[in-house]
Amino acid sequence: MSDIAARLVDIVGNSHVLIGDAIPDDYAHDEELTLPPQQPAYVVKPVTAQEVSQLLTTATERGVPVTARGSGCGLSGAARPRAGGMLISFERMNRVLEVDTANQVAVVEPGVTLTELDSATADSGLGYMVHPGELSSSVGGNVGTNAGGMRAVKYGIARHNVLGLQAVLPTGEIIRTGGKIAKLSTGYDLTQLIVGSEGTLALVTEVIVKLHPRLGHNASVLAPFANFDQVTAAVPKIVASGLAPYIVEYIDNMTMAALVHTQNLELGIPDQVRDSCEAYLLVAVENRTADRLMEDVETAGEMLAELGATDAYILEGSAARKLIEARENAFWAAKAAGADDIIDTVVPRASMPKFLSTARSLAAAAGGAAIGCGHAGDGNVHMAIICKDPAKKKQLMTDIFALAMELGGAISGEHGLGRVKTPYFLQLEDPAKISLMYRIKQSFDPAGILNPDVLLPAQGP
Amino acid sequence: MSDIAARLVDIVGNSHVLIGDAIPDDYAHDEELTLPPQQPAYVVKPVTAQEVSQLLTTATERGVPVTARGSGCGLSGAARPRAGGMLISFERMNRVLEVDTANQVAVVEPGVTLTELDSATADSGLGYMVHPGELSSSVGGNVGTNAGGMRAVKYGIARHNVLGLQAVLPTGEIIRTGGKIAKLSTGYDLTQLIVGSEGTLALVTEVIVKLHPRLGHNASVLAPFANFDQVTAAVPKIVASGLAPYIVEYIDNMTMAALVHTQNLELGIPDQVRDSCEAYLLVAVENRTADRLMEDVETAGEMLAELGATDAYILEGSAARKLIEARENAFWAAKAAGADDIIDTVVPRASMPKFLSTARSLAAAAGGAAIGCGHAGDGNVHMAIICKDPAKKKQLMTDIFALAMELGGAISGEHGLGRVKTPYFLQLEDPAKISLMYRIKQSFDPAGILNPDVLLPAQGP
Numbered sequence: 001m002s003d004i005a006a007r008l009v010d011i012v013g014n015s016h017v018l019i020g021d022a023i024p025d026d027y028a029h030d031e032e033l034t035l036p037p038q039q040p041a042y043v044v045k046p047v048t049a050q051e052v053s054q055l056l057t058t059a060t061e062r063g064v065p066v067t068a069r070g071s072g073c074g075l076s077g078a079a080r081p082r083a084g085g086m087l088i089s090f091e092r093m094n095r096v097l098e099v100d101t102a103n104q105v106a107v108v109e110p111g112v113t114l115t116e117l118d119s120a121t122a123d124s125g126l127g128y129m130v131h132p133g134e135l136s137s138s139v140g141g142n143v144g145t146n147a148g149g150m151r152a153v154k155y156g157i158a159r160h161n162v163l164g165l166q167a168v169l170p171t172g173e174i175i176r177t178g179g180k181i182a183k184l185s186t187g188y189d190l191t192q193l194i195v196g197s198e199g200t201l202a203l204v205t206e207v208i209v210k211l212h213p214r215l216g217h218n219a220s221v222l223a224p225f226a227n228f229d230q231v232t233a234a235v236p237k238i239v240a241s242g243l244a245p246y247i248v249e250y251i252d253n254m255t256m257a258a259l260v261h262t263q264n265l266e267l268g269i270p271d272q273v274r275d276s277c278e279a280y281l282l283v284a285v286e287n288r289t290a291d292r293l294m295e296d297v298e299t300a301g302e303m304l305a306e307l308g309a310t311d312a313y314i315l316e317g318s319a320a321r322k323l324i325e326a327r328e329n330a331f332w333a334a335k336a337a338g339a340d341d342i343i344d345t346v347v348p349r350a351s352m353p354k355f356l357s358t359a360r361s362l363a364a365a366a367g368g369a370a371i372g373c374g375h376a377g378d379g380n381v382h383m384a385i386i387c388k389d390p391a392k393k394k395q396l397m398t399d400i401f402a403l404a405m406e407l408g409g410a411i412s413g414e415h416g417l418g419r420v421k422t423p424y425f426l427q428l429e430d431p432a433k434i435s436l437m438y439r440i441k442q443s444f445d446p447a448g449i450l451n452p453d454v455l456l457p458a459q460g461p
Numbered sequence: 462m463s464d465i466a467a468r469l470v471d472i473v474g475n476s477h478v479l480i481g482d483a484i485p486d487d488y489a490h491d492e493e494l495t496l497p498p499q500q501p502a503y504v505v506k507p508v509t510a511q512e513v514s515q516l517l518t519t520a521t522e523r524g525v526p527v528t529a530r531g532s533g534c535g536l537s538g539a540a541r542p543r544a545g546g547m548l549i550s551f552e553r554m555n556r557v558l559e560v561d562t563a564n565q566v567a568v569v570e571p572g573v574t575l576t577e578l579d580s581a582t583a584d585s586g587l588g589y590m591v592h593p594g595e596l597s598s599s600v601g602g603n604v605g606t607n608a609g610g611m612r613a614v615k616y617g618i619a620r621h622n623v624l625g626l627q628a629v630l631p632t633g634e635i636i637r638t639g640g641k642i643a644k645l646s647t648g649y650d651l652t653q654l655i656v657g658s659e660g661t662l663a664l665v666t667e668v669i670v671k672l673h674p675r676l677g678h679n680a681s682v683l684a685p686f687a688n689f690d691q692v693t694a695a696v697p698k699i700v701a702s703g704l705a706p707y708i709v710e711y712i713d714n715m716t717m718a719a720l721v722h723t724q725n726l727e728l729g730i731p732d733q734v735r736d737s738c739e740a741y742l743l744v745a746v747e748n749r750t751a752d753r754l755m756e757d758v759e760t761a762g763e764m765l766a767e768l769g770a771t772d773a774y775i776l777e778g779s780a781a782r783k784l785i786e787a788r789e790n791a792f793w794a795a796k797a798a799g800a801d802d803i804i805d806t807v808v809p810r811a812s813m814p815k816f817l818s819t820a821r822s823l824a825a826a827a828g829g830a831a832i833g834c835g836h837a838g839d840g841n842v843h844m845a846i847i848c849k850d851p852a853k854k855k856q857l858m859t860d861i862f863a864l865a866m867e868l869g870g871a872i873s874g875e876h877g878l879g880r881v882k883t884p885y886f887l888q889l890e891d892p893a894k895i896s897l898m899y900r901i902k903q904s905f906d907p908a909g910i911l912n913p914d915v916l917l918p919a920q921g922p
Binding site for chain 2: 100101102103105125145146147148152153156157160169176177180181184186187188189190192193195196197201213215216233236239240241242243287288292346348349350375378379408409410411412413414415417425429430432433437439440442443444455
């Protein structure tokens with residue numbers, strides 16, 4: 001056993017260190033589609049912040065690159081280890097420490113999954129409202145990527161729902177940021193700097209999340225539109241209506257066909273409607289009483305009709321749930337359909353038609369295709385990229401990202417950059433900002449051990 | 462004219478530089494209560510980001526300390542200049558550049574006041590919902606202090622409503638962060654790092670703020686409670702009810718008496734109720750229809766009665782508006798009543814009773830008093846400190862801040878630390894965090910010109 005391995009065993013115990021061939025393949029990748037697996041040199045499974053601190057001190061002393069892993073369901077390769085590196089898996093730090101109803105927060109360890117957190121909070125009538133498609137995702141992973149999901153249009157993204165952290169710096173120092181408080185003007189917001197930093201600044205060992213009341217009643221309206229511009233024009237009106245929808249999603253007709261087919265959805269939409277529409281808008285509303293919900297659904301339906309929808313189908317109970325689940329599983333549908341890559345570009349929502357039509361033209365010109373669905377309320381466009389030729393695909397993606405940035409958007413709305421999107425970011429982003437980010441990185445991680453090559457080049461710009 | 466003055470005139474023009482005796486007293490202070498005025502060496506009034514860039518490049522080259530000023534209504538002395546320093550006033554950068562209804566954002570220059578922004582957005586049916594008491598405050602000032610205010614319980618604080626910035630680094634580089642987008646997972650969140658940094662990292666020259674729909678109907682319920690613990694116990698139940706109140710304020714009986722007296726409020730509360738209550742809870746609700754509003758008000762009133770309120774007074778129209786305005790003016794009432802200092806400490810809201818009773822005991826033991834009101838929904842406690850002896854006052858405030866931190870809170874919820882609260886912060890905060898903050902500061906401002914001695918010691922910890 002190497003000197004480093006012996007030290008890791010000292011810290012977390014023999015049964016919580018995996019080395020070499022003993023490392024299962026699962027630890028060599030996340031759910032990113034394109035990168036080959038990469039075995040790390042060590043997998044360690046700490047159970048306290050103190051253990052994480054000792055691991056990071058060791059890594060800093062020995063110059064060992066460190067990658068953090070929650071549930072391993074990221075889509076950009078941020079949890080894919082470095083060759084020769086240490087993978088710190090938070091699977092054993094999976095306790096819900098507290099559900100505090102008076103302050104309406106939960107305090108959890110990073111390895112807690114969203115499903116577990118949902119169960120733990122259910123009886124309180126409160127819930128963590130960040131809802132990325134994958135509910136096996138961990139809260140730590142949500143913090144790392146600044147997860148979003150469908151409900152962001154009402155409840156915000158992880159950033160808006162993370163109030164405080166315990167985090168370990170690469171130097172081994174353990175800090176606490178924020179707290180069970182929603183207001184704070186006391187120094188730099190270290191919480192928000194760490195949220196979305198994809199494991200490059202500090203490792204999170206405890207998270208205070210905001211809980212919202214669970215409203216008892218919800219329903220969805222599905223509206224087909226003849227053309228996509230109408231969908232985008234409808235969105236701000238729906239959002240500004242005061243109905244406070246918690247889901248505002250678009251689904252293009254090809255994606256809807258794939259979802260209906262692969263997941264056996266029965267939506268009751270006649271063939272001639274389906275054939276004549278370019279995209280669907282799915283609007284979900286919720287309220288504290290059943291009566292108000294029914295009124296809101298009717299109002300939403302009337303508004304959608306006025307805004308040009310061919311029709312409006314009210315989906316209650318299982319039909320709504322199935323469609324929303326199918327939408328959440330769109331990634332798996334895209335994977336099954338042979339997508340060569342996926343993107344989750346964000347643009348100002350009014351720019352979605354221009355972005356989508358131009359991106360589709362770019363894809364067609366490259367001999368490929370770009371199809372998808374997305375968070376219409378947020379301008380967060382998910383597309384499956386079909387383009388077999390690697391060089392052409394790379395150029396196509398560069399062009400699509402550049403287009404999003406020209407329109408005032410960014411490469412990723414919620415998946416993060418990870419190992420696969422970082423090179424595009426470094427190519428397209430303002431060098432002054434890259435350089436500033438690198439100086440910030442150094443202020444946390446002078447030895448550069450935390451997830452090198454993610455967000456920034458390991459050796460600096 | 463000095464060499465520096467000549468350079469400043471070159472940059473912004475002769476009529477936009479003030480030097481020496483030509484500088485009006487107003488520029489020597491903000492609304493902080495305790496510090497004597499401090500004249501800067503220069504006041505400059507740029508009108509473009511390029512001019513700000515040239516000013517900062519000059520300041521970095523010559524080592525001139527720079528303080529930014531919006532409306533000068535801050536309460537912690539962050540806009541109080543340094544002796545020999547340059548005050549950059551954003552009064553001429555006061556244009557609303559765009560009200561974008563499709564994306565539901567406004568793009569404004571930092572000198573725009575909240576009153577001006579409110580007027581500019583009124584016709585759109587949308588509004589910037591951050592509502593600190595002082596509506597002559599500027600958007601730039603809101604960004605600098607991460608302003609909060611009464612509506613934060615529903616709409617969040619400045620941080621949650623600032624989507625993007627144009628900012629000038631002390632090196633003169635002009636960067637853009639964020640955008641007209643609510644979701645973003647593309648590198649470190651520089652927007653959120655700059656928000657609340659009190660002019661110590663970069664100067665903001667453009668702000669993209671989120672706009673929310675203005676709901677047409679609102680009303681308030683005022684409920685007296687016999688004791689403060691009942692008030693705090695009621696708050697989470699009101700917030701979790703699904704009523705989505707946009708104001709949840711407490712006002713202690715002494716403060717209420719002062720407000721009623723100084724502002725001639727007619728609230729219709731009988732004397733015996735007033736004499737027997739320890740504090741009031743003010744709950745404001747809003748809805749998109751008048752019918753729903755009336756139902757919500759009734760529900761709120763019933764809930765408050767069940768939660769132990771002595772009574773519940775529905776305030777409509779001008780009575781509600783006057784009380785809310787009086788509450789917003791509580792600072793001026795405290796000032797007029799001879800307050801020696803003010804604090805805006807934040808604690809987890811369930812800890813408010815313990816915090817308030819202990820703080821009052823500490824004040825009494827120091828021969829003084831601590832009275833106030835605050836944002837009950839957020840645990841943000843505003844207190845006027847009455848304590849004439851400066852050394853005793855300093856110790857009392859140290860003890861109160863330490864108490865808040867022990868309870869999981871922080872020194873300031875929304876006013877910021879400025880020049881007056883920074884020494885307490887440096888004394889009480891974890892040295893590892895101070896040190897990390899200082900390294901972050903250096904990554905933006907290697908020459909240390911931006912607001913030295915605010916948040917961090919000028920020469921490092």
